[in-house]
Amino acid sequence: MLEKFKVRVQRQDGPATKPYTQTFELPYKPDMNVISVLQEIAAHPVTADGQHTTPVVWDSNCLEEVCGACSMVINGFVRQACSALVDELLRAGPVIDLKPMSKFPVIRDLFTDRSRMFDALKKVRAWIPVDSYAPLGPGPIVPPEVNERRYELSRCMTCGCCLEACPQINPHSDFIGPQVIGQVVLFNMHPTGAMTASYRNEAMMGPGGITGCGNAENCVKVCPKDVPLTWAIGKLGRDTTTHAFKRWLMR
Ligand code: SF4
Ligand code: SF4
Ligand code: FES
Structure with a gap:
């Protein structure tokens, strides 16, 4: 004993x-x-x-x-x-x-001090903007599979484990980290949040953004809330490519 x-x-x-x-x-x-x-x-x-x-x-x-x-x-x-x-x-x-x-x-x-994650959330406007508190009636119907994915992403508690495990978070890199990528996808998938998706995508296409990820997948292995980080990284990679292409067409 x-x-x-x-x-x-x-x-x-x-x-x-x-x-x-x-x-x-x-x-x-x-x-x-x-x-x-x-x-x-x-x-x-x-x-x-x-x-x-x-x-x-x-x-x-x-x-x-x-x-x-x-x-x-x-x-x-x-x-x-x-x-x-x-x-x-x-x-x-x-x-x-x-x-x-x-x-x-x-x-x-x-x-x-975990401020870098909260600063990152501010940088990408990780929230749903509202312009009125008056009752506006029911929102658009969201397909269950989208709700399910959003629920998985919403479990993030900004703990920092994924940044701790990520080899791209180091003194020589300005990579913003995987936690905020999950939250960008979460808010971009919301019907109202989608209206400001281009702002978030632009922020993630800048220095320290999505291209800083080296796809080592350490982040998803340590996440205590099973946030589907590698899925979110793949989705945001595709979404930012589409966004860049549309921006080029509209020049
Ligand atoms: S490890 Fe998971 S819960 Fe913690 S900050 Fe990263 S994504 Fe969020
Ligand atoms: S996939 Fe690898 S490089 Fe990308 S955020 Fe996760 S741990 Fe970091
Ligand atoms: S005290 Fe809140 S996660 Fe441990």
Whole structure:
């Protein structure tokens, strides 16, 4: 029967400071998740070798894998801390390894700044414009297969796992990332959103847009919400080609 386990945490005191590692030893309790591990450390911030330290900082909100805020690299795999169960992690070995996502600036410890994804959503106007709040009657009928696809795309929680796994997100590339591609397709497929599809397509045809994708397909493999990212990348690639052709014809 396991009585104690270790947690190795990559820590960083601020955005501009160097990372370092601290190991903590915790008493085993059944049914813990990584958030409850971090709460235990916050209540008793002492390392395994007896050094008093500051509580580890992390971000979280919903605690049920809906908001994406607690995304971090756990035992080498990017995922949400709230749904990472300690019993499962310990089957792989007696130490749990926690690191912040590497493709986003670290604010402190495991807390990263995911603004680049929210800025990307603003850049492509990932919303449905309305010009009135008066009742306008029922909207156009949407075929069930379109609704089904849109539902799959709408499950994105802007967690950042797909950007973390994407080799094209690196300091030498301005690629905007796969998450926003899914959302462009989601809003372009909406009957009202389609009226502003050309704006989104133009934004995705510019620098850092769709052509930055190298088709490695890492993104779809790590998405915790099974967002059909490679399907969206293929669709947007075709749609932007058609858009470019029409633009050329209308010159
Ligand atoms: S597409 Fe999936 S992995 Fe990417 S941000 Fe959305 S939910 Fe997270
Ligand atoms: S297909 Fe590959 S290169 Fe394109 S967004 Fe996904 S992980 Fe990145
Ligand atoms: S706290 Fe919201 S996904 Fe984990």
